[in-house]
Amino acid sequence: MSVQDFALASEAAARRRWGATAALAALVVLLALISLGIGPVRLSPLTVTEALFGGATDVAQVIVREIRLPRTILAFAIGGILGLSGAALQGLLRNPLASPSLFGAPQSAAFGAVLVISLGLADVRSYALPVVAIIAAFGSVFALLAIAGRNAGLLILILAGLAISSFAGAATALVMNLSSNPFVVLEIAFWLLGSLEDRSFQHVALALPFIVAGAMILLSQASAFRALTLGEEAAQSLGVDVGRLRLLVITGVALGVGGAVAVTGTIGFIGLVAPHLMRPVIGHDPARLLVPSALAGSALLLAADIAVRIIPSTSDIKVGVLTSIIGVPFFLYLIMRERRALGGGVA
Amino acid sequence: MTLLSATGLNASLGTRKVLHDISLSLSAGHLVALVGPNGAGKTTLLRALAGLIPSSGEIRIAGDMLAALPLRERAKRFAYLPQGHMVHWPLPARDIVALGRYPHGATDPARLSQRDLDAVIRAMQAVDVTEFADRRVTELSGGERSRVALARVLAVEAPVILADEPTASLDPRHRIDVMQKLRNVADAGVLVIVVTHDLGLAARFADHVLLLSEGRLVAQGAPREALSEAVMAEVFRISAYRAEYRSEAVIVPWADV
Numbered sequence: 071m072s073v074q075d076f077a078l079a080s081e082a083a084a085r086r087r088w089g090a091t092a093a094l095a096a097l098v099v100l101l102a103l104i105s106l107g108i109g110p111v112r113l114s115p116l117t118v119t120e121a122l123f124g125g126a127t128d129v130a131q132v133i134v135r136e137i138r139l140p141r142t143i144l145a146f147a148i149g150g151i152l153g154l155s156g157a158a159l160q161g162l163l164r165n166p167l168a169s170p171s172l173f174g175a176p177q178s179a180a181f182g183a184v185l186v187i188s189l190g191l192a193d194v195r196s197y198a199l200p201v202v203a204i205i206a207a208f209g210s211v212f213a214l215l216a217i218a219g220r221n222a223g224l225l226i227l228i229l230a231g232l233a234i235s236s237f238a239g240a241a242t243a244l245v246m247n248l249s250s251n252p253f254v255v256l257e258i259a260f261w262l263l264g265s266l267e268d269r270s271f272q273h274v275a276l277a278l279p280f281i282v283a284g285a286m287i288l289l290s291q292a293s294a295f296r297a298l299t300l301g302e303e304a305a306q307s308l309g310v311d312v313g314r315l316r317l318l319v320i321t322g323v324a325l326g327v328g329g330a331v332a333v334t335g336t337i338g339f340i341g342l343v344a345p346h347l348m349r350p351v352i353g354h355d356p357a358r359l360l361v362p363s364a365l366a367g368s369a370l371l372l373a374a375d376i377a378v379r380i381i382p383s384t385s386d387i388k389v390g391v392l393t394s395i396i397g398v399p400f401f402l403y404l405i406m407r408e409r410r411a412l413g414g415g416v417a
Numbered sequence: 418m419t420l421l422s423a424t425g426l427n428a429s430l431g432t433r434k435v436l437h438d439i440s441l442s443l444s445a446g447h448l449v450a451l452v453g454p455n456g457a458g459k460t461t462l463l464r465a466l467a468g469l470i471p472s473s474g475e476i477r478i479a480g481d482m483l484a485a486l487p488l489r490e491r492a493k494r495f496a497y498l499p500q501g502h503m504v505h506w507p508l509p510a511r512d513i514v515a516l517g518r519y520p521h522g523a524t525d526p527a528r529l530s531q532r533d534l535d536a537v538i539r540a541m542q543a544v545d546v547t548e549f550a551d552r553r554v555t556e557l558s559g560g561e562r563s564r565v566a567l568a569r570v571l572a573v574e575a576p577v578i579l580a581d582e583p584t585a586s587l588d589p590r591h592r593i594d595v596m597q598k599l600r601n602v603a604d605a606g607v608l609v610i611v612v613t614h615d616l617g618l619a620a621r622f623a624d625h626v627l628l629l630s631e632g633r634l635v636a637q638g639a640p641r642e643a644l645s646e647a648v649m650a651e652v653f654r655i656s657a658y659r660a661e662y663r664s665e666a667v668i669v670p671w672a673d674v
Binding site for chain 2 (some may be wrong): 301309310311353355356
């Protein structure tokens with residue numbers, strides 16, 4: 071093989087990846103326009119585009135820019151950070167079954183929010199809720215690091231994450247159990263299901279900075295994930311500070327997922343599914359999977375959020391329920407496919 | 418000329434002390450075989466020498482204190498091949514080999530500088546893996562995969578190569594093939610340290626043998642002296658058939674009943 075052949079083969083693969091990523095981005099834009107057009111008043115993507123840029127009628131402008139835009143932005147950003155977090159954790163752990171919930175951050179964030187609701191400290195739509203949820207997500211990650219120690223192996227991290235998410239789940243259940251007000255319990259139960267309904271720009275303003283910060287941290291570590299393909303020892307010998315990488319990834323995931331869960335409740339399985347959908351198209355390189363997985367996550371959540379609005383039903387279907395209903399069978403399918411590899415252990 | 422030296426090296430895994438007061442001095446252009454019974458601390462010594470685990474004592478590489486070198490700089494000086502040639506994702510062989518350029522700042526295999534590209538292709542040619550550059554490593558046979566792993570290590574173009582059992586689980590032809598390639602690399606001026614259980618390969622290919630037992634360096638020197646009958650009886654509890662074939666040393670371990 072000559073130098074030229076080598077470069078040519080690389081370029082062909084790069085072109086294919088860019089093509090796929092561009093197509094995915096176009097799909098995300100289309101889904102966003104559809105998402106903005108759906109509701110009690112249906113608007114065509116064309117009208118939506120006009121309204122977005124100050125055209126169409128005043129009514130259409132208000133509907134699109136003030137009522138529906140926050141929901142669409144949140145679906146885009148949260149789907150994206152969930153997909154990105156999934157891809158980053160799968161890269162860090164070199165395990166296709168990893169997902170954000172592995173470290174217990176979303177469950178802990180949900181617990182924080184539930185605590186606020188049940189103590190009657192604030193209404194579900196107030197600022198206090200997301201703030202406490204983010205703090206709880208942070209707390210869980212710090213606890214995880216404290217338990218696992220500085221140079222902890224992945225097995226310890228996974229077990230500690232499992233313990234923390236179980237604990238957060240149990241604590242949430244306890245809060246609901248102890249609550250004397252049935253309306254509060256109902257409110258919590260619905261909030262936990264995960265939804266993007268009636269979100270305002272307040273929610274966007276509160277979640278988005280954390281999501282963006284988390285995404286930046288995760289994306290900055292892309293090439294380290296590639297080196298980790300050879301295992302931690304080899305990656306370390308190539309100059310990757312594995313301990314620091316692990317800390318950065320956990321921080322990025324906590325920021326992004328904590329911020330996301332805070333304003334929507336728990337929306338599961340997007341982080342698990344998105345990278346898997348991308349592998350056949352993009353390849354298995356964990357560094358190249360990050361951006362496409364984020365886009366796939368955005369597309370999935372936008373699509374799911376469109377679906378819950380057009381599926382005929384007497385009461386609202388929550389988007390978190392839909393993603394889990396679709397996600398869990400997919401998870402089981404993955405476990406079956408990875409059965410042999412899983413038998414070999416976590417490392 | 419000493420390239421790599423260690424003085425009073427001690428290392429622990431958890432609370433267990435694995436390496437006791439190891440001192441050694443190794444030269445460029447040598448193939449060094451690191452041998453010893455299971456659990457003697459061979460892998461730990463290899464990791465300590467590369468600075469992958471904390472150790473006390475002094476390690477010097479080309480005159481510099483290892484402890485004072487930043488991670489990136491260490492990565493340029495030591496190419497480390499862990500046991501088992503683990504590759505977690507089915508990437509094409511060329512991308513795996515290109516990871517050898519990571520310490521030099523080439524983190525994206527699709528965007529290599531001419532210099533990095535040359536190094537990758539040189540490494541692939543040296544171990545004959547260019548023909549399956551585009552195939553996924555997970556689809557390769559054990560022998561092919563071990564050569565890809567070797568190419569990745571060669572692509573670093575480091576003055577020291579540390580290989581942990583690169584010949585384990587290979588058939589006889591591929592074992593000899595891998596050792597011969599490492600021998601060629603050493604002859605080109607690199608210090609190659611190979612952990613192996615195959616005393617026959619060590620005797621045939623190594624310039625220098627380090628014999629570890631229970632975390633201590635119990636013998637070192639040219640293969641025939643370091644693997645003397647007395648030492649083998651004491652450390653491995655075996656005797657060996659010794660001969661010479663085509664003017665190379667032959668040692669065939671033989672267990673006493």
